[in-house]
Amino acid sequence: xxxxxxxxxxxxxxxxxxxxxxxxxLCYEHGLKGVTVLKGVMGFGEKHHVHRVDFLTLSxxxxxxxxxxxxxxxxxxxxxxxxxxxxxxxxxxxxxxTLRIKKEAx
Amino acid sequence: xxxxxxxxxxxxxxxxxxxxxxxxxLCYEHGLKGVTVLKGVMGFGEKHHVHRVDFLTLSxxxxxxxxxxxxxxxxxxxxxxxxxxxxxxxxxxxxxxTLRIKKEAx
Amino acid sequence: xxxxxxxxxxxxxxxxxxxxxxxxxLCYEHGLKGVTVLKGVMGFGEKHHVHRVDFLTLSxxxxxxxxxxxxxxxxxxxxxxxxxxxxxxxxxxxxxxTLRIKKEAx
Ligand SMILES: Nc1ncnc2c1ncn2[C@@H]1O[C@H](COP(=O)(O)OP(=O)(O)O)[C@@H](O)[C@H]1O
Ligand SMILES: Nc1ncnc2c1ncn2[C@@H]1O[C@H](COP(=O)(O)OP(=O)(O)O)[C@@H](O)[C@H]1O
Ligand SMILES: Nc1ncnc2c1ncn2[C@@H]1O[C@H](COP(=O)(O)OP(=O)(O)O)[C@@H](O)[C@H]1O
Numbered sequence: 001x002x003x004x005x006x007x008x009x010x011x012x013x014x015x016x017x018x019x020x021x022x023x024x025x026l027c028y029e030h031g032l033k034g035v036t037v038l039k040g041v042m043g044f045g046e047k048h049h050v051h052r053v054d055f056l057t058l059s060x061x062x063x064x065x066x067x068x069x070x071x072x073x074x075x076x077x078x079x080x081x082x083x084x085x086x087x088x089x090x091x092x093x094x095x096x097x098t099l100r101i102k103k104e105a106x
Numbered sequence: 107x108x109x110x111x112x113x114x115x116x117x118x119x120x121x122x123x124x125x126x127x128x129x130x131x132l133c134y135e136h137g138l139k140g141v142t143v144l145k146g147v148m149g150f151g152e153k154h155h156v157h158r159v160d161f162l163t164l165s166x167x168x169x170x171x172x173x174x175x176x177x178x179x180x181x182x183x184x185x186x187x188x189x190x191x192x193x194x195x196x197x198x199x200x201x202x203x204t205l206r207i208k209k210e211a212x
Numbered sequence: 213x214x215x216x217x218x219x220x221x222x223x224x225x226x227x228x229x230x231x232x233x234x235x236x237x238l239c240y241e242h243g244l245k246g247v248t249v250l251k252g253v254m255g256f257g258e259k260h261h262v263h264r265v266d267f268l269t270l271s272x273x274x275x276x277x278x279x280x281x282x283x284x285x286x287x288x289x290x291x292x293x294x295x296x297x298x299x300x301x302x303x304x305x306x307x308x309x310t311l312r313i314k315k316e317a318x
Contacts, residue, residue, distance in 0.1 A: 034151035045246035099197040140257035205303040
């Protein structure tokens with residue numbers, strides 16, 4: 001199994017939609033096993049703009065991290081879809097072991 | 107050393123207790139080196155229910171990620187304990203290198 | 213490429229500065245590719261103090277996770293710089309594959 005993480009900014013857009021919501025939608029439509037979106041409190045990337053939580057502004061463009069755990073082949077295909085979206089981001093992935101915990105019907 | 111990550115929902119319960127608090131307690135009682143709990147802003151999993159931050163509802167069932175870094179053997183035993191709890195979740199783990207930074211007594 | 217994660221407490225200080233801000237500054241000054249800071253909602257570490265979100269206190273000392281994705285050599289040098297700072301923390305790192313997604317000029 002593969003662990004995929006995508007770094008981008010909260011205010012990155014893809015058409016009228018935030019990129020991170022677009023990627024969640026892609027995961028949903030392409031039948032990925034799941035996805036989790038985390039929001040950071042501070043960060044910088046390629047352009048060396050430091051983004052941080054700031055009480056004086058509403059548009060903070062905080063760091064967003066999207067996580068997907070799935071089979072390598074499905075992750076590879078998802079990355080191809082994500083690339084079609086026009087934004088600046090960093091994609092990171094590595095191999096992991098997984099185990100599904102299932103609720104027993106009582 | 108092993109890096110363990112557990113994905114579940116904020117409102118998953120184990121008896122009267124949220125599962126994520128129960129797992130923190132397990133880590134504490136079994137002498138794990140530490141644990142960190144992160145809360146996501148959006149996600150979906152097995153049942154393909156999309157959970158997200160929503161200002162109109164109080165019970166949001168947001169994604170929870172629990173992280174534990176410890177020796178492989180202790181992680182293996184912790185997973186056995188966690189399995190006894192009746193909930194839907196995903197367990198992911200992989201090998202890492204670690205380094206402890208210690209505050210010097212001045 | 214290397215994935216570096218540093219665990220510490222929000223209220224850990226290095227001189228007059230929170231350690232996590234100091235580390236972001238180090239990343240910036242040493243030309244690391246980027247950095248992301250996440251804040252947890254619960255955790256414990258070496259001293260087995262459980263930190264959690266608490267509505268009754270302002271100083272919560274919540275868990276902080278700092279993430280840096282960069283070349284192994286640059287991560288190694290960054291760790292040497294971070295060690296000079298006097299705080300209790302855990303450093304974790306492993307190898308990953310990366311891919312940069314670039315916005316096309318239209
Ligand atoms: N190499 C990296 N390591 C850790 N986090 C990164 C890295 N590159 C980017 N990020 C995260 O992704 C966010 C968006 O990246 P990017 O668009 O490249 O930033 P910037 O606005 O500085 O150009 C950053 O704010 C940062 O939180
Ligand atoms: N394969 C996965 N990749 C990333 N995150 C996941 C994955 N599976 C589950 N999660 C996270 O764990 C949370 C709980 O999972 P689960 O109970 O299976 O979700 P659901 O409510 O859709 O059945 C999800 O909301 C999601 O944030
Ligand atoms: N082995 C570990 N696994 C997961 N998280 C850890 C680990 N060690 C430390 N942490 C995280 O780093 C934070 C700070 O660590 P530390 O200063 O050692 O905690 P404490 O205040 O209990 O001494 C903890 O609250 C926890 O969130």
